Amino acid sequence: MAMTGVLRPGHAIVRVLDLEESIDFYTNVMGLVETGRDKLGRVYFKCWDERDHNSFVIQQAPSAGIEAFAFKVRTKADLEKFDSDLRAYGCPTERVAAGDLLETGERVRFKIPTGHLIELYAEKKEVGNGMSNVNPEAWCAAAEKGIAPTRMDHCLLYGGDIDGNQKLFKEVLGFDLVERVKLEDGTTDLAIWLTTSIKAHDIAFVRHAEDGKLHHVSFLLDSWEKVLRAADIMSMNRVSIDIGPTRHGITRGTTIYFFDPSGNRLETFSGGYQWYPDTEPVTWTWEEVGRGIFYHDRKLNDRFLSVVT
């Protein structure tokens, strides 16, 4: 498969309650690399192995949650095409000027049916991963500082009309359905996992009474051992852990759900499987949803369905 159109998750912009405390957490506990601060007070981070300038941006606000989630598209022509396709589909868009986010080109921003803001952009300055593009080393010191995920990988968002989201992501942005959980009626989707690549998910949605909510932003680790190391670092730093280390049945990733100092849920995970466009979607029934979400506990915890920011 040639990878075209929407390439991958590009950045998450997340609201925090106390900026200094959050900078310390994301730098020293998460082990992200700070790459800049702008005049609006936003602080920019990337994971050590990411090459673009930023993938995670925090801004101080009166409430926690997600401001926007963005995807990088392959070319500027793709950006123009998605903009006109979105408008033709009936989804209004707005342009955010290049440079509004540091080192990031023009963004096309739109609201999806669950009320979240999604952005597309084609350009972001390549700052590299700290190693040469010629005869590089395998890793560098930043790969061992704090939890040190390799990339910002996906997010899970909560809102009402996840069917509308699925239709828009499939029909306009070219995503595919990888897994889904059915409600008790056997037909309504409680949750859907969508991909734009060969990953098991690039974005996921859970049906929820309130729109615009964040369940988690997820960061990739290389191995189960690194997931366990992350859990040790969380305890050393008294980080609020939701659940884990454990495994998801859905996508098969090994995982920890935990919270940043403002209560935004994060995930560090490894594994999962690779998906190709000829793969049939996996369906989980309501009766087995516990095993789907948490493969070892085999039961939902209250917090999975009700604690969001």
Added chain:
Amino acid sequence: MVYHVITIEDTGETYKCDERISVLEGMENLGKKGIPVGCRGGGCGVCKIEIVSGNYKKRVMSRDHVSEEEEAKGMVLACRVKPLGEMTVRVLGKMKKNVCKVAEQPVEV
């Protein structure tokens, strides 16, 4: 270390809480129950309580869940409050307040 006795009025549960940690963390550390536990970071609103009596220190918490007016009346998130003396609290947080309406049938947990 300085400990203060916390009473959860709804259940009558009491426990001693180190004044360096939150009322919520103190409850959890001893395996006590009564106040719903969410993000523990002032963001999700699940552990909302009303301070019936007692002095405390507090940190910034989400305005989505506690208005300035409420905060002035002693309605706070238990994860953002550290005791400065004996305290009595009342639970306001509704753990399932946000659960999807379609999925409101009891989830076996």
